[in-house]
Amino acid sequence: DVKVTQSSRYLVKRTGEKVFLECVQDMDHENMFWYRQDPGLGLRLIYFSYDVKMKEKGDIPEGYSVSREKKERFSLILESASTNQTSMYLCASSLSTLRGNTIYFGEGSWLTVV
């Protein structure tokens, strides 16, 4: 089975803190994703990575950055957390097919910024 593991299920951070959300996948997938989920807005793509050190902005990249130094690991970074970044963050991965392949999600990380 594909396993996507997010390092923290629940985090509480203060405004202005730097926050790291880590994600690891064990299926040698080329693609990795970070989404944010908010009620009524569905899942919105923050960043997409199609290879090591390669990244592409999603629909809402502002206030976020990412790092992919190894194929299996994709990190989401909030340089200076703000209260409007309180949300559920979902990491996912997929094989490369260039036609919108099935993606596999982690369990999610609930971030609260106070």
Added chain:
Amino acid sequence: GQQLNQSPQSMFIQEGEDVSMNCTSSSIFNTWLWYKQDPGEGPVLLIALYKAGELTSNGRLTAQFGITRKDSFLNISASIPSDVGIYFCAGPPSYNTDKLIFGTGTRLQVFP
């Protein structure tokens, strides 16, 4: 950015009823995926559609790839309490990409 609109936004139904939901886009999609998210979990794939007009079933679930390629439908027959969750449609926003965008979701509640 591009968005997929799902309707209805939420549904409250009795166990045993059938459910229909849909997903629409302003542009053409070449792949439609339907996911379900159980409370507190990440979404899991239910059905994948790759061809206009395609009708695919997975147990009590049936999904269709709309002929216009701008919409897709998901039906659940004889709902049961474990069908509770949020259902999302998804697809690649352009050619030659694995990037996926998701819909706004349909929240389903099933009462015994």
